[in-house]
Amino acid sequence: MAKHMEDHPEDHPKEFCGLFGVYGLKNPAATIYRGLFSLQHRGQEGAGIVVGDGTDVRSVRGLGLVSDVLNKQSWPQLTGHLGIGHVRYSTTGSTRIQNVQPIIVECADGVWCVAHNGNLVNAGPLRRMYQDSGAIFQTSTDSEILVHLLADPMYRRRPQRVARALAELKGAYCFLIMTKDCLMAARDPLGFRPLSIGKLGSAWVVASETCALQQTGATYVRDVEPGELVYFDETGMRSVMVGEGPAPKLAQCVFEMVYFARPDSTVFGHGVHAVRVKFGERLAEEFPVEADMVIPIPDSGSAAALGYSRRSGIPLDYGFIRNHYVGRTFIMPLQEDRVEGVDMKLTLLPEVVRGKRVVVVDDSIVRGTTARRRVERLREAGAKEIHMRISCPPIAHPCFYGIDFPTKDELIGGARTVEAIREYLGADSLGYLSLEGMMSPFKDQKGFCSACFTGKYPVDPTGMMGKHELEMTTPELQFLPPTAKVD
Ligand code: SF4
Numbered sequence: 001m002a003k004h005m006e007d008h009p010e011d012h013p014k015e016f017c018g019l020f021g022v023y024g025l026k027n028p029a030a031t032i033y034r035g036l037f038s039l040q041h042r043g044q045e046g047a048g049i050v051v052g053d054g055t056d057v058r059s060v061r062g063l064g065l066v067s068d069v070l071n072k073q074s075w076p077q078l079t080g081h082l083g084i085g086h087v088r089y090s091t092t093g094s095t096r097i098q099n100v101q102p103i104i105v106e107c108a109d110g111v112w113c114v115a116h117n118g119n120l121v122n123a124g125p126l127r128r129m130y131q132d133s134g135a136i137f138q139t140s141t142d143s144e145i146l147v148h149l150l151a152d153p154m155y156r157r158r159p160q161r162v163a164r165a166l167a168e169l170k171g172a173y174c175f176l177i178m179t180k181d182c183l184m185a186a187r188d189p190l191g192f193r194p195l196s197i198g199k200l201g202s203a204w205v206v207a208s209e210t211c212a213l214q215q216t217g218a219t220y221v222r223d224v225e226p227g228e229l230v231y232f233d234e235t236g237m238r239s240v241m242v243g244e245g246p247a248p249k250l251a252q253c254v255f256e257m258v259y260f261a262r263p264d265s266t267v268f269g270h271g272v273h274a275v276r277v278k279f280g281e282r283l284a285e286e287f288p289v290e291a292d293m294v295i296p297i298p299d300s301g302s303a304a305a306l307g308y309s310r311r312s313g314i315p316l317d318y319g320f321i322r323n324h325y326v327g328r329t330f331i332m333p334l335q336e337d338r339v340e341g342v343d344m345k346l347t348l349l350p351e352v353v354r355g356k357r358v359v360v361v362d363d364s365i366v367r368g369t370t371a372r373r374r375v376e377r378l379r380e381a382g383a384k385e386i387h388m389r390i391s392c393p394p395i396a397h398p399c400f401y402g403i404d405f406p407t408k409d410e411l412i413g414g415a416r417t418v419e420a421i422r423e424y425l426g427a428d429s430l431g432y433l434s435l436e437g438m439m440s441p442f443k444d445q446k447g448f449c450s451a452c453f454t455g456k457y458p459v460d461p462t463g464m465m466g467k468h469e470l471e472m473t474t475p476e477l478q479f480l481p482p483t484a485k486v487d
Pocket of ligand 1: 255452453
């Protein structure tokens with residue numbers, strides 16, 4: 001079994017990373033802490049803050065949740081007027097302290113701090129090139145390659161050095177980059193991941209999701225555009241384009257809308273909660289059924305269940321209650337604990353479902369093991385009929401752009417037909433939202449990546465390394481087989 005399968009038995013794709021940056025705020029550590037706290041859903045393996053005062057930078061980084069790593073005792077040391085923070089889930093590199101960001105390095109022209117969300121598909125070859133010429137890497141993440149590009153004299157001595165370095169990178173990225181007196185925010189030309197700019201009094205704020213702006217009291221200004229590099233310094237805000245700027249066809253991650261982003265965020269110009277309600281309404285049109293109640297899998301299926309209920313007229317009820325205090329299953333050391341942990345996360349209310357025909361709405365199915373167990377529990381509790389409705393199409397292909405899905409064979413949507421999945425789950429019926437239905441809330445339907453559903457990859461991932469391959473100490477890196485299609 002692959003390492004990441006052992007680590008992550010839960011039936012959901014894993015979050016990736018969250019970014020939060022500030023320029024022009026006196027002692028910004030508490031604000032960055034609040035921003036990261038509201039982005040905690042994007043990564044729980046590690047957190048870090050670095051703050052600058054124009055001369056020095058100071059940092060706190062560690063493994064664990066934001067509240068474990070950053071506490072009020074550290075804030076007085078984090079003095080300054082600009083800073084960046086990062087919450088991490090590892091999509092490349094293992095869970096170890098060296099891989100926690102922001103990455104901080106001292107180059108020939110001073111300190112550079114880098115925080116990254118996404119996955120770079122050409123990090124392996126670039127890293128090998130630098131290692132062959134004697135460069136030393138401190139982490140096993142793809143993100144560190146940007147630091148080497150920035151330090152490379154070929155870029156260092158030229159105007160628009162950061163934009164030129166970024167133009168070498170392929171794949172998905174949002175970067176926050178900080179020097180001792182300047183904050184920079186960049187988004188890849190296809191716009192895979194969200195990044196928004198806000199204003200907090202006279203200070204500038206940048207965050208992976210708008211929920212973090214709201215929760216720090218900042219007002220949304222605009223998104224960092226695909227292919228844009230924005231500078232914040234004492235002269236204010238200015239921006240340049242990276243390479244040729246935005247790609248003719250964007251590839252914004254539609255899975256942000258399905259599952260990852262918080263419902264109180266506005267992502268790619270769309271309110272996430274409202275989009276999920278629309279997914280549910282459309283699901284009810286595509287897969288109607290006679291039933292007594294609609295129940296969500298909380299919290300991820302809640303908005304779609306509301307939409308399904310509204311459109312079908314079937315009342316919404318809560319058959320499952322979520323325990324928010326159960327620890328993350330993947331940190332439990334024993335397999336038995338993990339299985340129990342999954343079950344403990346949701347409590348079933350037998351009196352609600354007994355003797356009832358229920359429509360169960362969830363956002364997605366990855367391996368199917370957790371969904372199957374939930375159907376079993378509903379049967380044991382006496383549900384008369386169980387109709388599963390999923391607010392996206394079957395996930396059939398891995399993601400190479402920053403989401404930790406398992407391999408195609410491990411994805412139940414990649415290995416089985418819908419009827420075979422229904423049989424495996426033990427449900428009376430199963431309906432997945434169509435691709436067309438999932439895209440229906442968006443005017444520019446071509447501006448999205450949907451490769452995990454279609455297998456059409458907007459950036460060729462051929463040759464991309466697996467999650468742990470930068471750990472290898474031998475010079476020969478292992479590359480994934482060239483099986484991916486390019487759209
Ligand atoms: S493959 Fe799926 S999860 Fe990955 S970026 Fe594309 S839509 Fe998002």
